[in-house]
Amino acid sequence: MTNLFANILYSYPRLHRFLYEDTWAIPIDIFRILSGLLGLVYFISLYLEVKDFSSPQGLINHQFMLEQFWWLKINLIQPGVTDNFFYAILIIAMLGTLLLILGVRTRLVAALLFIIAACIQRWNFYVMYVDDAIMHLVFFWLILLPTGKSLNLIDYLRHGSEVIDKWKNQRVPGLAMRCLLINICWIYFFAGITKLTSPLWLNGTALYAILLLPISIAPDFWTPDHVPILKFCSYFSIFIEVSLPFLLVSRRGSYTKWLSMVFVLMLNLGIALTLKIPYANIALVASLVLFFRNELMQYLLNKKIIDEVAAGPKKLWTSQIIAAVFLVILIFSTLRDIPILEKLSYPTTRFLWLGGIAQNYYLFNWIDRLNYHYDQSITFTDALSGETENIDVNSILP
Template sequence: MKLDVSSLYQKSNRTYALALLRVIIGVFLIRKIFFNITSGEILYGSQSFVAHENIFFLGFIEMGSWIREFHAEITFVFSILCVFMIFGIGKRLTIFFIFLLFELFQRMNGLVLNGGDNLMKFILLYLIFADSFQYFVLKKVSYQNQILNNLNNLFTRLSAYSILIHLCLAYFVSGIFKLHSDVWFNGVASYYTLSLERFQGTPFNEQLAQNGYFITISTYGTLFLELYFPVLIWIKKIRYPLMVAGILLHLSIFSLMMIYDFQFVFIMAYCLFLTNKEWEVLTQRLKSLKFAGKWKIRKLYRI
């Protein structure tokens, strides 16, 4: 089979999803800033509970601990840039600075990070190169020069697939590690998780922990999803059921185990699995359902 390289220079069919992802990330980061603002001094300031050694920004730029004294100002700039990103102001340059500041905050306190923060950092990195400004912006990106336009299309396609492949690798690596754990291999991991006081997200956790069917299905189901998601998600016929299963898995972890940001980051990356055409069809169906609902309510009032 001959590889058509020229197709890489065509306009990406995931520009709507990239734009949606950009907006969602902006809102998500502002929410995170809002909830951490009262704990800023403890998390990132000079009175932080972490060791006050020098900060190695981006892994190689050594910064003194004095940077902690300006954490409030950095947070303010970060929040302004997030608003700019939501509206597409500054385009790729804005996302680049958000990526740098997000990395800086991670370096200032790595003890509060989770897998979602790690994935978020890479999504921001990939978005720097993607054209996520065709929707939900004050002004769209357009290139009159054909070479620049081709490069824009190429980087956009590669960036979108990089996010998807990174997500798949995160699932697969997590599944491999679980497979080498006795509690997961023997199908009882959910029991120990739901029995821990730290993860008592609902009053039903104890009852679920005593249900053998639920424990076995949830444990092996999680293993199956993480190990086979990277392969099965590319098969169009089963993509939608697999995405629904993944969303339900993350929502169950969200509610039962009280692990919040981690789940949201993974779910919002799912939007890239849908093309512009699929998003258009989905939007039309949602509008038709909304119209049908309004019509039924009006009919009910008439009666």
């Protein structure tokens, strides 16, 4: 059976490379460090918002929410907790991000951070959005990625600067990382292609409508005079999102590969600077270190890199198998609007929810369906004279 499997793999070199090719440890650990720094700021923001959202005396009626949505009860946080509980677990999370940055017990720490982020996300379900979804997804991938093999404090304290050369040549299993990159490409592609179902995106006014929402950093800044340039940006953002998955996997050092970096920076930094969605977009920018891992290592090693292909099938570790299965389940869970796949989408979504994962890549394609405002007016008409009088709505409907 093993020989048969090996022969099948050799018949499909790309599949063989995808499953078994090793990758460089340093880019993965740089991503770990960047994610840790981002996670630290994220948990600090949650700490500062405890009184507003997490607190039982905050703006969210958690008991009512749990009564309405029973599946939110699948959570380690239950009614009866106090503000001090949230302050305590968020301090633990902040300390955990520091350990993650330093490379100490990285997978165990990532698991702890994932649990805390996922539980708070569910507890504050009414106000969760893309930032919360992407941040707990990042922590989940850090459980599966082979982190801590380089750029860690313990090795440096033991061996000093001599360990740097070892780090530069350290290679680790690459399947989990490649699955993560497919996940990121799917986020871009799915977010872009689903916007084509929205009339506002198709006529170019979606971005203007979005920038008037409370989620915009400066909603009062935008006026109808900005519509022409925002119309161009609307179409261009769709083009970027749909094309990025193909550009990011271009040949190393090609013009299209470098163009993908420009597009990623333009798209995500543009969103982070105009909308209150900083963490998700910065996390996607941080993933560039993985897409450009070979270019980075070529610079660090100051030589031409020849990618190594495993001579034969090696053992696939449990984390790698979980990464591949998770990726397939995640993709199916997002396809709920395709009739032929709908029956697969909902079970996979439920399965992910049981595991603490909540993902939705329909990003602002709903702008014309769910974004609206209405005006109320009350007019009193005298039955005898026919005279009319406008009544202050607030005096009747406060």
